[in-house]
Amino acid sequence: MTEVDQPIAQVGSRWVTDILDSSIRAAHRPVRRLHDQDTERTTATNLTLSDSHRRGWSIGHTGRVPELPEVEALAAFLRERAVGHAVARFDTPAISALKTFDPPPTALAGLEVTGAARHGKFLDLEIGASGTGAPDGLHLVVHLARAGWLHWRESLPSAPPKPGRGPIAARLYLDDGSGFDLTEQGTQKKLAVYLVRAVTEVPGIARLGPDALDPALTADRLGELLAAHGGQLKGALTDQSLIAGIGNAYSDEILHTAKLSPFKPAGRLSGVELSRLHAALVTTLRDAVDRSIGQKAATLKAEKRSGLQVHARAGLPCPVCGDTVREVSFASKSMQYCPTCQTGGQLLADRRLSKLLK
Numbered sequence: 001m002t003e004v005d006q007p008i009a010q011v012g013s014r015w016v017t018d019i020l021d022s023s024i025r026a027a028h029r030p031v032r033r034l035h036d037q038d039t040e041r042t043t044a045t046n047l048t049l050s051d052s053h054r055r056g057w058s059i060g061h062t063g064r065v066p067e068l069p070e071v072e073a074l075a076a077f078l079r080e081r082a083v084g085h086a087v088a089r090f091d092t093p094a095i096s097a098l099k100t101f102d103p104p105p106t107a108l109a110g111l112e113v114t115g116a117a118r119h120g121k122f123l124d125l126e127i128g129a130s131g132t133g134a135p136d137g138l139h140l141v142v143h144l145a146r147a148g149w150l151h152w153r154e155s156l157p158s159a160p161p162k163p164g165r166g167p168i169a170a171r172l173y174l175d176d177g178s179g180f181d182l183t184e185q186g187t188q189k190k191l192a193v194y195l196v197r198a199v200t201e202v203p204g205i206a207r208l209g210p211d212a213l214d215p216a217l218t219a220d221r222l223g224e225l226l227a228a229h230g231g232q233l234k235g236a237l238t239d240q241s242l243i244a245g246i247g248n249a250y251s252d253e254i255l256h257t258a259k260l261s262p263f264k265p266a267g268r269l270s271g272v273e274l275s276r277l278h279a280a281l282v283t284t285l286r287d288a289v290d291r292s293i294g295q296k297a298a299t300l301k302a303e304k305r306s307g308l309q310v311h312a313r314a315g316l317p318c319p320v321c322g323d324t325v326r327e328v329s330f331a332s333k334s335m336q337y338c339p340t341c342q343t344g345g346q347l348l349a350d351r352r353l354s355k356l357l358k
Contacts, residue, residue: 066144068212068245068285070304071118073292074150078116078125078180081152085174086112087127090140092193093161094169094184100194100201103138108195111138113174120208120244123150124199125172138195140172141202142182145190151181169193208244213285217243219278226266226274233277234262234335245285249304252311252336254284256320261343262328262335310336 066074087108092098098105108127115126125140144150148169156179161168167183169191184191194202209225210217225243229236236242237251246254255262258280260273269277291307305312309319314327314336323340328348339345 065146065247065249066149067121067247067250068118069250069288069292071121071123071144071245072289073295074123075116075118076293077152077295078113078123081178082113082125082174082180083115084113085176085178086110088173088175088179089160090173091160091171092169093163093165093171094189094191095163096189097169097182097184097191098193098195100196103195103197105195107138108140108172118245119199119205120211120240121247122199122202122205137197139197139199141194141196141199141205143190143192143204144182145184145192146188147185148191149183151183152178153180154178156181204240207241209240209242210244212243212245212281213289219275222278222281223269223274226269229266231266232263233260233266236266237281246281248333248335249308249311250284250288253309254280256310256318256338256341257284259341261348262337263348310338312336 087110090105090108092105111127113125114128117124117126119141121143123142123144125142127138127140142148142150155177156171156173161171161181167185168181169184169189170182170193171179172182173179182191182193192204196202200206210221222243226233226236229239229242231239233255234251237246237254238248252262254277258273258277260269260277288304288307292304310325313325314334316325317323318325318338318341321338321340323338325336325338326347327334327336337343337348339347
């Protein structure tokens, strides 16, 4: 499966794609105009423009797609709640979500959950043998993609979820009746589940670059990676083969903290800019992890949203300088930035229509 880094717009459980008008002005249209065009869809979710402003996020962009901090917190949550329990059953009602066939899901029955880890934005449930002769060292690896999530249940219904009905892609039962559902909203089904003997059997993990919070990723090493990328900073930070774990939301936050344009060429950073970017990367992600660890799975998305300064806040004031947070939208993603903090007051144009700001 190809790593997904460009979340499409989501309102509640409904997915919407923002499409630019043919003018640059449309790329920076006020939030109210977007609301006017989407009144019917917004009303259906009982969300008003004033609601979105009070909650600190703009309509159509939730900032909820799981990235490094949320996946790290999910792994910590599963280490606390699932480790030490045996797997009773693993159901996959959305058969397309299961990307492997050997070993089969039935191989998990009776095996003990021994750990939980993170690889970039992949969640890894480590499952070992609990009896003589049972296979050892299995990994249940999940990529939540754009619209997936893990829902912990203290008590799961005994009846298996019905195939093709509802958002449940997979369900893991533990020996005490608890467990979790893996769900995916919307029509684009990208959530992926792998049952493997080694995590390197998962193609997306095998292609990962160094983890964004790896101590070995120094400022100098970051500079080498960015120089080899050759693209713009925004794309470099979200390229999982370059640096693992950063997605659309946290790349916006990192660049805002570092006071750098998302369109700046990745290989043309001065020494001062590189040091600033590295410090922003580490600080932003560590702060987000610290806020997320200890949260219940059900509250992680809200915690992520509450900590964002520019991402998903188009039309709102920048909390640093007070300027209006701006947005550049594309067919399948959007990014937000502060002109005063990041681009010397200049507005970024739609790259399909004009040259990027360098």
